[in-house]
Amino acid sequence: MHQYRVVPIEEGKDPASATARATQAKVLPVRVIQMFVLFFAACIAFSVVSIYVFKHFGVSSVVTTVASMKPSLHPPCYQEPSGLDRWIKPPSDLIHTMTDQELFWRASYVPRVKKYPFNRVPKIAFMFLTKGSLPLAPLWERFLKGNEAYYSVFVHSSPSFYADFPPSSVFFRRQIPSQVAEWGRMSMCDAERRLLANALLDIFNEWFILVSETCIPLYNFTSIYQYIKRSRYNFVGAFDDPGPFGRGRYNENMEPEVTLSMWRKGSQWFEVNRGLAINIVEDTKFYPKFEEFCRPPCYVDEHYFPTMLTIQAVNQLANRSLTWVDWSRGGAHPATLGRADITEEFFEKVRQGPTCLYNNQPSRVCYLFARKFAPSALEPLLLIAPTILGY
Numbered sequence: 001m002h003q004y005r006v007v008p009i010e011e012g013k014d015p016a017s018a019t020a021r022a023t024q025a026k027v028l029p030v031r032v033i034q035m036f037v038l039f040f041a042a043c044i045a046f047s048v049v050s051i052y053v054f055k056h057f058g059v060s061s062v063v064t065t066v067a068s069m070k071p072s073l074h075p076p077c078y079q080e081p082s083g084l085d086r087w088i089k090p091p092s093d094l095i096h097t098m099t100d101q102e103l104f105w106r107a108s109y110v111p112r113v114k115k116y117p118f119n120r121v122p123k124i125a126f127m128f129l130t131k132g133s134l135p136l137a138p139l140w141e142r143f144l145k146g147n148e149a150y151y152s153v154f155v156h157s158s159p160s161f162y163a164d165f166p167p168s169s170v171f172f173r174r175q176i177p178s179q180v181a182e183w184g185r186m187s188m189c190d191a192e193r194r195l196l197a198n199a200l201l202d203i204f205n206e207w208f209i210l211v212s213e214t215c216i217p218l219y220n221f222t223s224i225y226q227y228i229k230r231s232r233y234n235f236v237g238a239f240d241d242p243g244p245f246g247r248g249r250y251n252e253n254m255e256p257e258v259t260l261s262m263w264r265k266g267s268q269w270f271e272v273n274r275g276l277a278i279n280i281v282e283d284t285k286f287y288p289k290f291e292e293f294c295r296p297p298c299y300v301d302e303h304y305f306p307t308m309l310t311i312q313a314v315n316q317l318a319n320r321s322l323t324w325v326d327w328s329r330g331g332a333h334p335a336t337l338g339r340a341d342i343t344e345e346f347f348e349k350v351r352q353g354p355t356c357l358y359n360n361q362p363s364r365v366c367y368l369f370a371r372k373f374a375p376s377a378l379e380p381l382l383l384i385a386p387t388i389l390g391y
């Protein structure tokens with residue numbers, strides 16, 4: 001009767017349900033004991049079965065049993081590769097949410113066993129550093145088509161630019177997460193490092209070529225691939241310019257990491273192998289010096305990589321760039337070539353320029369790429385390319 005009085009006050013329920021509850025209270029302890037006995041029996045049964053399985057099949061088979069149940073938890077269309085593929089398959093989507101710091105760390109992974117345990121056909125990574133669109137894309141499409149096993153494409157453009165390439169294009173979904181890059185400033189080197197790091201995630205990429213939206217190839221793909229592959233050196237422009245635009249930009253606060261005798265200048269457009277690409281991406285020694293002490297009128301994209309690589313890998317540098325550019329018209333920027341400049345004679349002149357060293361031998365083939373071409377040059381270039389440029 002004690003409960004009868006309390007319950008309505010506590011739960012605000014009518015007397016009928018309170019009576020039912022009073023009867024239930026007497027039944028409850030019996031139920032609890034029954035449940036407890038059942039649970040206890042189940043525990044003993046489980047322990048006995050576990051001990052039996054471990055004894056007879058070992059721990060590994062129990063783990064395997066559990067692991068093999070796992071894929072059924074995933075949607076059926078997705079299967080994590082369990083073989084070597086997991087480590088060598090290039091990312092299917094270039095979009096990721098890694099910060100530069102995270103990306104550079106990931107990109108600096110290097111296998112210590114030198115021999116690849118699979119058939120690795122080395123690829124060239126063409127890294128397009130652009131402001132916006134790629135007006136000469138049709139030319140590059142023609143140059144690259146048919147060589148899918150030997151190249152990959154990466155595009156870094158202004159973050160606001162949305163590329164709209166059809167699925168058949170070599171540029172389709174090849175944009176990497178990008179940030180604003182300003183000419184002559186560290187943000188430009190950051191963009192180049194970002195391109196290198198994203199390209200390094202594909203283990204098949206062996207050579208990394210930086211080009212801009214105004215660049216064109218001067219030979220067919222096979223010729224360029226062989227030229228790069230057979231070269232003993234990396235094509236990074238690096239020279240010691242004693243004048244005000246060379247040594248004049250050096251700041252002695254960079255010592256001791258960077259000394260005046262190691263200070264170099266070179267073109268922004270380079271070709272490096274995987275080893276040097278990793279050197280650039282992993283660098284934390286020279287970067288702060290250049291970031292702090294090489295600001296306009298010290299144009300850091302002309303000095304950082306040439307100087308850093310001269311210090312770290314001087315014997316691997318060809319000290320010249322592969323990209324031809326026309327400085328003959330004077331001024332701070334090279335000439336931009338348009339429709340009227342595209343003639344057979346022009347390309348003969350560019351392709352058969354002064355001699356240079358290729359693997360320590362004199363060579364007439366010094367430039368594989370040329371810039372800067374205006375969008376108006378596209379039409380005549382497409383006409384001339386099959387006969388003059390070989391693609």
Ligand SMILES: *[C@@H]1O[C@H](CO)[C@@H](O)[C@H](O)[C@H]1NC(C)=O
Pocket residue numbers: 220221222223390
């Ligand atoms: C590429 O150019 C070279 C030299 O001009 C030529 O021998 C070769 O046949 C060309 N290759 C292709 C696939 O067109």
Ligand SMILES: *[C@@H]1O[C@H](CO)[C@@H](O)[C@H](O)[C@H]1NC(C)=O
Pocket residue numbers: 233310314315317318319
């Ligand atoms: C490049 O220049 C360095 C000096 O900075 C020199 O030691 C090296 O031999 C040069 N490389 C080639 C291939 O000429």
